[in-house]
Amino acid sequence: MKKKLKVFKFGGASVKDAAGVKNVTQILRSYQGDPLVIVVSAMGKTTDALERIVNAHSNKTGEGPKLLEDLKAAHYQIMDELFEKGDPVYDEVNDTFVAVEWVLDEEPHENYDFMYDQIVSAGELVSTRIVAAYLTRQGLPTHWLDARDIILTDDIYREGWVQWEQTIENARSIAQPLLDKGGFVLTQGFIGSTTENFTTTLGREGSDYTAAIFSFCLDGESMTIWKDVPGVLTGDPRIFENVTKLDRLSYREAIEMTYYGAKVIHPKTIKPLQNKSIPLYVKSFINPEGEGTFIGPDVDDLYPPMVAVEKNQALMNISTRDFSFVAEHHMSFLFNKIAEYRLQVNLMQNTAISFAVCVNNNSLDDKVRQFAQDIDKDFKVLIDSEGLELITVRHYTPQTLEMLRQGKIIMVEERTKNTVQMVAKEVPTMKRKA
Ligand code: ADP
Ligand code: ASP
Ligand code: MG
Numbered sequence: 001m002k003k004k005l006k007v008f009k010f011g012g013a014s015v016k017d018a019a020g021v022k023n024v025t026q027i028l029r030s031y032q033g034d035p036l037v038i039v040v041s042a043m044g045k046t047t048d049a050l051e052r053i054v055n056a057h058s059n060k061t062g063e064g065p066k067l068l069e070d071l072k073a074a075h076y077q078i079m080d081e082l083f084e085k086g087d088p089v090y091d092e093v094n095d096t097f098v099a100v101e102w103v104l105d106e107e108p109h110e111n112y113d114f115m116y117d118q119i120v121s122a123g124e125l126v127s128t129r130i131v132a133a134y135l136t137r138q139g140l141p142t143h144w145l146d147a148r149d150i151i152l153t154d155d156i157y158r159e160g161w162v163q164w165e166q167t168i169e170n171a172r173s174i175a176q177p178l179l180d181k182g183g184f185v186l187t188q189g190f191i192g193s194t195t196e197n198f199t200t201t202l203g204r205e206g207s208d209y210t211a212a213i214f215s216f217c218l219d220g221e222s223m224t225i226w227k228d229v230p231g232v233l234t235g236d237p238r239i240f241e242n243v244t245k246l247d248r249l250s251y252r253e254a255i256e257m258t259y260y261g262a263k264v265i266h267p268k269t270i271k272p273l274q275n276k277s278i279p280l281y282v283k284s285f286i287n288p289e290g291e292g293t294f295i296g297p298d299v300d301d302l303y304p305p306m307v308a309v310e311k312n313q314a315l316m317n318i319s320t321r322d323f324s325f326v327a328e329h330h331m332s333f334l335f336n337k338i339a340e341y342r343l344q345v346n347l348m349q350n351t352a353i354s355f356a357v358c359v360n361n362n363s364l365d366d367k368v369r370q371f372a373q374d375i376d377k378d379f380k381v382l383i384d385s386e387g388l389e390l391i392t393v394r395h396y397t398p399q400t401l402e403m404l405r406q407g408k409i410i411m412v413e414e415r416t417k418n419t420v421q422m423v424a425k426e427v428p429t430m431k432r433k434a
Contacts (some may be wrong), residue, residue: 001010002035003034003035003418004035004220004221005035005037005179005218005219005220005221006031006034006035006036006037006220006221006222006223006224006228007036007037007038007039007211007212007215007218007220007223007224007421008028008036008037008038008039008211008220008223008224008225009038009039009040009189009207009208009210009211009223009226010024010038010039010040010046010131010226010285011041011189011207011225011226011227012041012042012043012044012045012046012127013044013227013228013229013283014226014227015040015041015043015044015127015130015131016043016044016045016237017043017078017079018078018082020043021078021082021130021131021134021269022082022134023285024131024226025134025135025138025284027226027285027288028135028140028184029140029159029167031184032140033182034406035179036184036185037175037179037186037187037210037211037215037220037288038131038142038184038186038187038216038323039185039186039187039188039207039210039214040124040125040127040128040131040187040189040207040425041123041125041127041189041207042123042126042127043075043078043123043130043192044140044188046071046123046124046126046127047120047190047204047222049067049070049071049123050071050120050123050157051116051120052067053067053068053071053119054112054115054119054120057103057104057119058108058112058115060108063096064104065101065104065355067208068097068100068101068104071097073098076090076093076128077098078130079093079130079426082130083134083137084132085364087133088133088139089129089130089133089134091129092129093126094131094134095123096125096126096129096206097122097126099122100119100122100212101240103115103118103119105120110218111157112365113156113157113158114198116157116158116201117157117158117191117198117199117200117201118198118199118289119202121188121191121199123190124188124189124190124207125188125191125193126146126286127188128144128186128188129144130189132144132186134399135186135201137354138181139429141182141183141184141185142183142184142185142186143144143178143183143185143186143208144186144187145174145175145178145182145185145186145187146187146188146377147187147188147189147191147192147210147354148169148191148192148193148197148199148318149170149174149193150167150170150174150175150187150214150217151167151170151191151192151193151194151202151210152166152167152170152192152194152195153192153193153194153200153202153212154194154200155194155196155198155200156200157200157201158200158201158203158416159201159202159203159342160192160194160201160202160268162192162202162213165215167217168216168217168383169261169418170217171214171218172217172218175187175214175217175218176218176417177420177424179218182411187206187210187214188207188210188327189206189208189209189210190202190206190207190210191210196297201305202221202268203213203266203268203343205263205266206208206266206268207266207422208265208266208268208269211223211225211269212268212270212271212272212280213272214278215272215273215276215278216273216275216278219276220278221278222278222279222280222281222284223273223278223279223280223281223294224256224281224282225265225280225281225282225283226283226284226285226288227264227283227284227285228284228285229264229284230245230284230287230290230292231245231246231247231266231282231283231284231290231291231292231293232245232246232254232257232262232265232282232295233245233246233253233264234246234305234306234307235306235307235308235309236262236299236308236309236434237411238264239309239311240307244304245293246293246301246303246304246306247291247293247294247305248293248294248295248296249281249293249295249299249303250294250296250297250298250299250301251270251273251274251293251296251297252296253299253303253306253394254270254280254295255267255270255271255274256373256392256394257306257308257392257394258270258308259275260308260310260346260390260392260421261308261309261310261311261339261390261392262306262308264282265280265282271294273295274297275348277296277297279293279294279295279296279297280294280295280296280333281293281295281320282295287383302394303394304395304423305393305395305396305397305400306393306394306395306396307391307392307400307404308391308392309389309390309391309392310346310360310389310390310392312360312361312362312363312384312385312388312389313346313359313360313361313385313388313389313423314356314358314359314360314361314384314388314392314422315357315358315383315384315385315388315411315412316356316357316358316359316368316372316381316382316383317336317354317355317356317381317382317384318354318355318356318357318375318379318380318381319353319354319355319379319380320353320378320379320380321377321378321379321380322378323353323354325368326350326351326352326353326354330355330379331350331355334355334375334379336352337371337375338357338359338371341367341370341374342367342370343359343360343367343368343371344359345357345358345359345392346358346359346360346390346421347412347414347421347423349431353413356412358390358412358423361385361388368383368385369383372384384411384425386425387425387426388423388424388425389423389424390421390422390423390424391404391421391422391423391424392419392420392421393420393421393422394418394419395418395420396419396420401420403419404422404424405422405424407421407426407427408424408425408426408427409424409425409426410421410422410423410424411424411425411429
């Protein structure tokens with residue numbers, strides 16, 4: 001019987017160098033002959049490097065071309081370890097870098113987000129060229145697919161919204177026939193295209209979402225995200241000791257945790273999978289035999305406490321200038337403005353004359369301050385963004401809360417049956433005068 005489609009996603013950490021690409025190839029060997037869509041992110045920290053290039057160009061610092069040269073050299077070094085001299089992949093990769101050079105040769109585009117997407121998308125375009133070529137040379141025939149021919153979005157740059165009908169149609173008419181030919185189909189995470197053929201991106205860390213879009217559109221049997229951790233853990237191992245792996249998670253639990261900053265999966269990933277009951281596995285590319293975490297329907301386990309920490313928060317305290325109550329009509333105005341500035345609200349609390357709201361504060365843009373300025377005529381806004389983080393705890397215990405509060409000032413706290421959320425700040429340490 002014909003095997004059903006699986007979708008794999010390999011993130012930047014898995015392909016950060018030549019050894020990583022070889023390891024991914026090793027994992028894929030055992031799936032040779034299976035219908036498989038492979039979604040790959042930019043190598044290592046390439047997207048961060050490309051963001052620096054965007055900013056250099058936007059601020060006209062003149063450093064853009066040099067930064068791009070360095071990034072290109074890093075990719076060439078990886079290719080030198082993987083390919084013979086003169087391999088056609090060098091030209092493919094070079095063409096993508098040349099396209100970025102052209103953007104840098106022009107005046108910065110007036111729409112920052114548009115320019116961002118045209119430059120930053122290069123990371124996935126080159127990584128996929130390299131991985132697809134390497135797999136093919138290693139005897140695993142692989143079709144390179146341009147994700148922009150499949151994923152159609154609106155023209156909200158840096159956060160493209162998927163146009164599902166057209167995307168499903170494209171997946172069936174373009175990706176499926178490629179799969180039917182045999183061989184793997186390998187494509188870019190994170191990127192899409194508008195109807196006018198301009199490149200868009202789906203939001204930072206969006207490659208997981210890309211894999212979910214393909215799983216949904218092509219009715220995948222399962223999706224697997226390959227990570228540098230054994231699976232989904234009870235907290236970020238870079239922040240907490242003694243975290244343990246969760247063997248099984250419900251879609252609901254996964255959505256709750258990732259939305260509030262569990263960096264292990266992009267929050268938009270779960271919904272398309274849930275709609276078709278497609279199971280999601282999070283597995284380790286370091287130990288591919290490990291069981292990983294299963295995320296799917298019908299999981300109603302008792303969960304241990306799980307913690308997500310989202311840094312870079314801003315707490316806004318909004319009050320009316322005329323001392324009137326913050327009533328419904330104010331709320332409706334404020335929420336419309338919040339939506340207009342695309343601020344992600346993580347927590348809110350209101351009293352009679354003020355409204356406190358905690359939002360993500362992206363250092364790249366200045367949306368929080370712009371929002372405050374926009375409403376300044378009618379509302380006084382006090383912004384606190386110094387060292388603030390949002391801590392979300394599911395299935396909390398008194399001990400977990402106590403541990404989390406240590407050394408912190410809790411600015412706002414909210415508690416429901418299963419969840420505690422706190423906006424916290426480091427306690428400033430006192431220093432003796434010399
Ligand atoms: P990728 O290369 O696939 O994009 P990331 O580096 O973005 O991977 O994400 C993997 C990292 O997420 C892990 O190395 C880990 O430090 C971090 N992480 C944060 N929260 C969790 C969690 N709850 N479980 C597992 N890993 C987590
Ligand atoms: N390369 C993109 C990023 O770093 C997308 C991703 O890795 O998921 O944000
Ligand atoms: Mg990532």
